[in-house]
Amino acid sequence: MTREIDIAGLANLLQEAAAIEIMPRFRNLSSGDVRMKTEAIDLVTEADEAAERLIKARIGDVVPGALFIGEESVAADPALLDKLAGADVAVIVDPIDGTFNYAAGMPLFGVMASVVAGGETIAGIIYDPMGNDWVIAEKGAGAWLCRADGSQDQLSVTPAPATLADLVGCASTGFYAPDARRTIMGNMASVRIATSYRCAAHEYRAFSAGHFHFLMYQKLMPWDHLAGCLIAEEAGAYVRRFDGSRYQPQHLDGGLLVASDEASWHLLREKVFTI
Structure with missing residues (x-):
């Protein structure tokens, strides 16, 4: 439409x-x-x-x-x-x-x-x-x-390095249950840097300008992610919920992983953002 x-x-x-x-x-x-x-x-x-x-x-x-x-x-x-x-x-x-x-x-x-x-x-x-x-x-x-x-x-996303240890990104872990959060935060030791600005607006801006290789969010509210996901995709990113489905305006759960390309998305999903 x-x-x-x-x-x-x-x-x-x-x-x-x-x-x-x-x-x-x-x-x-x-x-x-x-x-x-x-x-x-x-x-x-x-x-x-x-x-x-x-x-x-x-x-x-x-x-x-x-x-x-x-x-x-x-x-x-x-x-x-x-x-x-x-x-x-x-x-x-x-x-x-x-x-x-x-x-x-x-x-x-x-x-x-x-x-x-x-x-x-x-x-x-x-x-x-x-x-x-x-x-x-x-x-x-x-x-x-x-x-x-x-x-x-x-704007254009930056190509992701082939190795997990060189990836830099932002991850929001605050809405995981404690045990799951411990697992995810332990897994994040495998990447070079995983940080959080506590501001999706600037995380999406920085990612879409080529300064990060990935973003991860567990809680989905439309005002936090619809604008950023469209911007990221238009900058060349691969954007999916954790189950591999496309993120849609009605989705309020299912997690969200944004990566520079499909290969790095699958690498991060398998090695880092899995429980």
Whole structure:
């Protein structure tokens, strides 16, 4: 299914939300502006909620008729997420990805949006408020770093080394049960570096620009991964759930492994990310 999307308008909307609601609050949050959601490492701030309200209020101008699904909207009404599968077109937004970093005053957070039409992701944007630039992909059109001055560079994943010991990547292990986490973290000693930015936005950006060979996530929420997976695929990556199936907007589990190519995906799946 093809659909015309005002990708520049959507990119500008994310930038506007960051300029008005996110950046003025960065390193200026009071204790009452930060709240715990499910646990101490799962936070929401006044900036998350205010930015999402602004984007939601304006989204009809850039994607008319779209169902809006935001992380904080779903936190308030979990049934909203069930509407994604049947939507003709939907915009999925993470107003601040990396809220833990943002609340701690660390400049590693981003604003993410994806557009889903006919059950597939057709556009994805990751905006970096600190760098004031975007990584953008539309299905079939490649992945691009777009700067505020109008310049653009096409992104491409870096070829993966043939040996496991030379691979570098990011892996999120926090949602595994303790025994499984011990196994996975032990297996990760086989690669050169396995780290975590605690911010999927910047992990996907770095991977798609050729700075990592792999990414791994166990928990799947659409606002965390739809934009990044499309961008990664358009940059040449091999993206699959742990069972080898393609990642789709309705998937909330099954894990996710993103690699520079199919061979390295299978190597990592067999030797590292298996229990």
